[in-house]
Amino acid sequence: MIEQPGYYRYPTTAQGHIIFVSEDDLWRVPLTGGTARRLTAGWGTASRPLLSPDGSTVAFVGREEGDNEIYIMPAQGGPITRLTYLAANTQPVAFSSEGDVIISSNAGQPFRSLFMLYRVPLSGGEPKPLNLGPANNIAFGPNQLVALGRNTADPARWKRYRGGTRGQIWIGRPDTAHFERLDGINGNLASPMWIGSRLYFISDHEGYANIYSTTADGGDLRRHTDHETYYVRNASTDGRVIVYHAGADLYVLDPAQNQESMVPIAYYSQRTQAETHYVPAADYWTEYQLSEQGDHVLITTRGKLYYMGNWEGPCTPLGVTQGVRYRLSRFIPGQDRILTVSDDGGEEGLELIDVKTGATTRLPGHHGEIAALTVSANGAFAAFSNERHELWLVDLGTFSVLQIDASAYGPVRGIDFSKDSQWLAYALHSTSKTSAIKIHHIPSHETHTVTQPVLVDQNPVFDPSGRYLYFLSHRVFNPVYDNLRFDLGFPSGMMPYAIPLQKDRRSPFQLDPHPLQENGASAADSSDKETPTTVIDFEDIASRVVPFPVREGIYHQLACDANAVYWTMSVPHGSLQSSFFDEEGARATLQQFSLKDLKEETLATTAISPFGQSSGSRSGSRTHQRIDPRKVFRNRGAFVPRNAGAVPGMGQSQPRYGAPAVPRAPWVCAHS
Known part of the structure; x- marks a missing residue:
């Protein structure tokens, strides 16, 4: 037998x-x-x-x-x-x-x-x-x-x-x-x-x-x-x-x-x-996102989704605990729900999960393999791109989905909502070698191209105060001589750029005179009291592109608040000690560029993979900047908050949980 x-x-x-x-x-x-x-x-x-x-x-x-x-x-x-x-x-x-x-x-x-x-x-x-x-x-x-x-x-x-x-x-x-x-x-x-x-x-x-x-x-x-x-x-x-x-x-x-x-x-x-066992969750972290107030975090490890407080409290699994893979999970501001990509049932799709009750709602339809996902600041909309090079807008109230744009030449290279949730910025290929920044007006469904790319423009990010749009671009042609043979190349070729959204707004890199000692809060400091309306003048907007006063490099990720812009960047390196499959961004350093004094500061220098911000930190309030727990990056398997010493227990790399592994569960799902 x-x-x-x-x-x-x-x-x-x-x-x-x-x-x-x-x-x-x-x-x-x-x-x-x-x-x-x-x-x-x-x-x-x-x-x-x-x-x-x-x-x-x-x-x-x-x-x-x-x-x-x-x-x-x-x-x-x-x-x-x-x-x-x-x-x-x-x-x-x-x-x-x-x-x-x-x-x-x-x-x-x-x-x-x-x-x-x-x-x-x-x-x-x-x-x-x-x-x-x-x-x-x-x-x-x-x-x-x-x-x-x-x-x-x-x-x-x-x-x-x-x-x-x-x-x-x-x-x-x-x-x-x-x-x-x-x-x-x-x-x-x-x-x-x-x-x-x-x-x-x-x-x-x-x-x-x-x-x-x-x-x-x-x-x-x-x-x-x-x-x-x-x-x-x-x-x-x-x-x-x-x-x-x-x-x-x-x-x-x-x-x-x-x-x-x-x-x-x-x-x-x-x-x-084949027995159930526990593995170190930090060894398998793939994604994370901070909550709006910066006090909770979503963590994805081994395809499983967890919700936990940043400094204390339990670690709660969300969704189906075995046999289902989650990714690209996002908090919905102002709600107790999250939006995630799930393969429950065999096909990937969007799901809403209530973090308190655990109830799930799956959005109808199949839209391919989702590559990027973001949620608007008011929690009313989400946008995602897929492997078909399509961009879709989701109304989270009605569960309706609308295709915004698509390209036959290349993927969508970054998505971001404005703070007032009226505009959606994204980068899309117009040819096989060039991609431009576009802005879509959600109420009218009108789309405008706002850059004239030399090669690839990517990673657009709205200033939360509604003043600027930042992005990364391959458009720096500063040839470097090879040290071993007579040749020239462009090993970096990238810089961050800014676009003043109003035609009468000056470049962010032209400082106003200020007294020796400032009194009172600036407009940026108080911008979280109400959501600013983003007004965009599209006339000659492409001519208003200005570069950041920083060195060229290889830039990977871009984020901002009202007072500073953040990016990860790396320098060219040899390939003998690395693999073709290594993640390039893992060699990056985390930089901060202050819009108040136009100074660049290095926040972290080793093994930085993608960093995150809560939507609350983008307001730029003084309370946020004093402790600044909402700007978090991942360093060698640990989540590290900036200025972590300001809060007891912050910045300590201690295991909070182990991820249960049931080997037979993924097998059953894969062969069912």
């Missing part, structure tokens, strides 16, 4: 038994099925086992001492022995006729995707190169034929890939050093195997990865499996049958009988990795 099925991977077979991987350990089961027995329970993970032809030894990839290295152990179980010390991505791929294990490794290679083959005796010793060129796999066939697999990784990782690094199989004899590529199959090939005189392999050229075979010269192509739900993956053979996994199950293919069958496994385990 089959009970408690597990997730089975990387099968290998010899002498009537299968060894496979589950729960990062090796397990053994008869080829015909039965009760699986665990072979390993070490400190590290175990994966990619390979049985010797006589079935006595299993080689596998272990991480007992940190790196992926090759270990061996008796196939019945027992102590393990480390064979390699390469500190690289290494795996066993075959056994030679002399009994040595053949490994594939990228050790010492200039690119991590470049693998070479080596021979390692089971008694240990230095790996010896086979000198067969780049290869991920090798299979020994009849008449001294060898099949080499190049780029033959798991096709399931990039389904139906047809690019230049797709898997290839080369057939030839090492003694002649002549190999020919297996052509005529427009698919991603993997797992070359010989059974008799035929070469078996995995290919997805017909849509799904299945097992095929050809003769040694590439003729007589045959298909042997018919999986159309999951890809066939990680096939292996003992020269008689082929074992592989598809989905979470193991299968056996007998080419002689042209039969395949699922291996029935009775699997008994505590399932430690």
Whole structure:
């Protein structure tokens, strides 16, 4: 009787038994099925086992001492022995006729995707190169034929890939050093195997990865499996049958009988990795937003949404606690509700959640994958952009949605409401290389273009006093000489800019004379007593663009209050110590530019990812500036308020909660 099925991977077979991987350990089961027995329970993970032809030894990839290295152990179980010390991505791929294990490794290679083959005796010793060129796999066939697999990784990782690094199989004899590529199959090939005189392999050229075979010269192509739900993956053979996994199950293919069958496994385990456990929430923070008054924060970690006080009090989960992912959550000013993006039900959509009662309301319709979301200061409207390069306006009172604009050339690059919630500023591509700042009047639904871009204008932000619109722009052409070769480039090319919204308003960078000692509050200090009306004169507005008196750089985010403008910026840096996938903004510094004295100040200098403001802090009142708890940035996994020492307990990086992880919940949601 089959009970408690597990997730089975990387099968290998010899002498009537299968060894496979589950729960990062090796397990053994008869080829015909039965009760699986665990072979390993070490400190590290175990994966990619390979049985010797006589079935006595299993080689596998272990991480007992940190790196992926090759270990061996008796196939019945027992102590393990480390064979390699390469500190690289290494795996066993075959056994030679002399009994040595053949490994594939990228050790010492200039690119991590470049693998070479080596021979390692089971008694240990230095790996010896086979000198067969780049290869991920090798299979020994009849008449001294060898099949080499190049780029033959798991096709399931990039389904139906047809690019230049797709898997290839080369057939030839090492003694002649002549190999020919297996052509005529427009698919991603993997797992070359010989059974008799035929070469078996995995290919997805017909849509799904299945097992095929050809003769040694590439003729007589045959298909042997018919999986159309999951890809066939990680096939292996003992020269008689082929074992592989598809989905979470193991299968056996007998080419002689042209039969395949699922291996029935009775699997008994505590399932430690599937148990509910708690992970450090700070390690998985992805988003946060401050409340209007700056006393609460929304935090998204591992796709779950939490609501908590900044300095004390409980941490309350919102929405569905398991199996649903939330993102782009926003407070609605003046209400006890938040607006969030949720995939509850399988499709992403907008939801309103009451933070006190937990009640949820889903807005009707599907509008693609939402890329950015913001809420107006009066709580009446929201705006979002999606991956279709569309901009939509949402009436939160009537739940109606209206498309404002769209581009065929590029994404929406920033959205912001004016303080009086009458205007919506955004940046949208007009060509593939340029994007302009536009302003939409919500009551009349009229849209005006307010900049003439040189390249990309982005991240528009309204001054809360209704005086200016700030934005970032790529329009600085100050060439820099290369220090190693005679060449010029533009490594920065960006600056923040301001637009006076009224034609009679002066540049914010022209200061008025003032006495030695100021008495009374300025207009900006008292601007939170009533919401100012934003008046915009569109005549010749593009000619009123003025740059901030700051250095050019690489700017990432822009925000403001009535008295200062904030941005993150970074400088060009080398790429040897970073990855293409690293977030560029994570290297940024947080800067403040004072509109009172036109001075720039560095607020934080290391590892700043996007910072946030509450809508209340944008009023610029003296009380806010005295403690200033509403300007918060994230520094190395901790939320840090500016001038945190002014309030006891502020600025201390102490864990307030752990995020519960129920591994099976996301799986159920993904496959339901």
